[in-house]
Amino acid sequence: MTEERVEFRVSPDRYRHWRVSYDGPVATLVMDVDEQGGLVPGYELKLNSYDLGVDIELYDAVQRLRFEHPEVRTVVITSGKPKIFCAGANIRMLAASAHGWKVNFCKFTNETRNGIEDATANSGQTYLAAVNGTASGGGYELALACEHIMLIDDRSSAVSLPELPLLGVLPGTGGLTRVSDKRHVRRDLADYFSTRPEGVGGKKAVQWRLVDEAVPRPRWDETVAERAAELAGRSGRPEGAAGVALTPLGKTRDDDAISYSCVSARLDRDAGSVSITVRGPASDPPADMAGAAGQGAGFWPLAVTRELDDLILDLRTNETELGTWVFRTEGDPAAVLAYDDLLLANTGDWFASEVLHYLKRTLRRLDVTSRSLIAVIEPGSCFAGSLLELALAADRSFQLAGVFQAVDPNTGAPDAEPAAITLGNINVGPLTMSNELTRLQTRFWGDEAGYEAAGKRRGAAIEAEDAADLGLITFAPDDIDWDEEIRIATEERASFSPDALTGLEANYRFAGPETMETKIFGRLSAWQNWIFNRPNASGPDGALRRFGTGQRAVFDRKRV
């Protein structure tokens, strides 16, 4: 849809669509979309509808609230437009977009809404939807991501999911799953609601559990303020802590390379792959979290997480033909473990907790990324603790058995130390996948003995053959086979159907239990992708393309 690269770095002084205000423990996020501010030419963002650009700002705001505003305990999301809360994703934008753009857009908006729920659950920042006008489609889905939904009761405002009757698609941002599994709307009412373009308002919306309360206009402002204060009262956010500023990311980007302070990527267009290198900390951790906060955005775990986050989003959106990401690491494993331990020893500290949850969310982003992930573990690498998660997130990992026989150009000697990985306490703790299991638990799902055996080796450097026996890596080739095996794995991956790989990976990465989040990414998104791809939605006579033309869509009526 666009030849220009999408950039995810933004800051509040450049927001075009959102206003943030602060009143002690309550922040208010006002959605007031600039109609002319679309990310791509060709559509106007009427009725507080959104495109990727609007959502990039929302994501930024949600992140900054967590890191820069420890005092904020309730976040009120409301609209700056009269009578309309939010009309959802812009339909002209969707209709004009390529399939891949739509899917990627929905993935990012889903992740932002999951992040809102994560802030409520884990950050003591509870989101309150103050729906002061009609919320339709993605607008209602935004409200659904909030803990408490207030709807103005003015005889015209309603919540609705009109995607099916008007556009012939599904709500793409978790709507169906949250209606049934979070709000517990009864299935037949949910079905009826989702076929009614005008939606449901007032008392019936409360009765059906679509919203938590309907409040008449005269009592609106005071009731919103009351609820915000009540929700703030439940929070465990600290008193008087200073925030950590998310200063601009240092990033250089050209057609072949992306580079940050601890992360860099080489883009190999011929091979269809990206080589990503993540570097461990350059120094020992500060003595305590006060020291960490003093380092601000430069605190290594925060810096590396922000850079990985930006890189994932950049590559996902701008480099769709680079289908394989190869991860390497460099640095001192002991230093990574020391930083991890500092965080783990201070989970009661708001900043340590934010960093851990952010790393968790970023690794989850990796899990749902539709690229093949390969980890390459060589001498000098640093797959320890939090960085080992990259190897555990990979579809396959290769660890060199022994050392490279070629001499080291610096020392004139072969590598002295064989490649090793190190499990840390962080790998059995807070970095859960969206199935609420750790990557280690998911890996050994149904193999308790294997899980126990691996867990016992925490803290020790594990060389290749040992790691293979423990089931922590996939293959342990030696120097003779190394280059060839990795070359074949990467080339072979590039020869397969990209669609089939996406489906395979989406299934195999998530063994075991399901959660609302895995349902959204695994079940709902897959159905939505299928529907998006069908002529009944996206064909020239499909509902999505015909919307607003005055012509009815023409459907192939065969049920599939």
Added chain:
Amino acid sequence: MTEERVEFRVSPDRYRHWRVSYDGPVATLVMDVDEQGGLVPGYELKLNSYDLGVDIELYDAVQRLRFEHPEVRTVVITSGKPKIFCAGANIRMLAASAHGWKVNFCKFTNETRNGIEDATANSGQTYLAAVNGTASGGGYELALACEHIMLIDDRSSAVSLPELPLLGVLPGTGGLTRVSDKRHVRRDLADYFSTRPEGVGGKKAVQWRLVDEAVPRPRWDETVAERAAELAGRSGRPEGAAGVALTPLGKTRDDDAISYSCVSARLDRDAGSVSITVRGPASDPPADMAGAAGQGAGFWPLAVTRELDDLILDLRTNETELGTWVFRTEGDPAAVLAYDDLLLANTGDWFASEVLHYLKRTLRRLDVTSRSLIAVIEPGSCFAGSLLELALAADRSFQLAGVFQAVDPNTGAPDAEPAAITLGNINVGPLTMSNELTRLQTRFWGDEAGYEAAGKRRGAAIEAEDAADLGLITFAPDDIDWDEEIRIATEERASFSPDALTGLEANYRFAGPETMETKIFGRLSAWQNWIFNRPNASGPDGALRRFGTGQRAVFDRKRV
């Protein structure tokens, strides 16, 4: 693909692809596909590959083993061809099939494999895969549905899932889910395995958990017999019971109507809907299960289940443009409850148990049917106990408040008795959905109080407004609005995108927990449907269409 109607009724004397033999507690199902026996012209069923016709026979065999053979405790599935166990679904058939045919085919084959697992879990008939040659794709998936997989260790036989590397699609019959969630194959090994067309055999297949044992040819026959005997030893099937013959279904079928002894359907092509009427028992139940067995296939619960099962399969496959099924019932609610109670009082009886599980499976078939389901509850209807499940399975239900004011042409008086529904003990018991909750539990997921309140009313006739208040039905219009409301609901449904409806229903019907079965139908099938629909698979240059032509597929390399 075919203009001829597919018929699911078959009997062993007409099997072209399977041989069944019996040796005391062990039955052997030999797959020996007739190459020339394809259901549709245009392909040869080489290498024990299968099409819908082959699977219809398998389904029939599995059903008959449960009902006609109480003495069978182990079912060995093996191949009658040298060196090949089964090559999976026929690729030429898939390549030539329309999208809807492929999806429907996969759904049926999935249901049959789930039925195999259900027999193992609930029938005391344990399935043993004696993989005496290579099992690839759907061939390995058939083995995966068995409780124990033996692979012949002859240096050439292997198990494989070559769909991704060879065809650019996913294994379509639960393969990925069973590899990860049933066999607990580690995710990276599973990934590697699924990209390797030649598969994995011998000890490595055991080590990776792909099979349970690899047995050298000289010890093959005796080891298979040994395992079969061991598995039979665990069974609780009865000694010396006589089977119940599944005699031919009485069915009449023309373009406008399908009719059986207790089920009939009118096909309304203009409206795009089917009116289905299910009739309760014509007489009181027999005194005990011996009496029931004496009635054989005429025993009402078995008869009505078989007829529903056949009707669902017929309509699904042959009437894809009839997108809405409207269910009505007729008869004496007390009689239905009496039959239900007979079954519930005898769950230890093998025949009662088989009937209940069969009804459970048939209702599950309805749950995953991609048609809108509407229940219409009128005076004289019989939505009680097991038949009430039809209303609970529906996306919406309408129950008449009060009576029809128009006079009854027979009595000259208005209907005396208002429409009522009756919850029975069967609605809180064995008829679980594939999420392992009952339809009542799923309906009230997250609403314990609602569930309790409804459950207390078991046995009582519940009229419309009361049923609506209890949340057991959707709408309770009175005589004045009745016809109009039902007409609008049906017409509106026919005006929506059939694809979006399929996705909506697949999401809303399954609130709550997930199981391997819901993962297969909800997650894996949705991904597979998407992939099937993409040009990379099904386009003229896609992998599925190019297979066997000597030309490589051309892929759009964009990752979605």
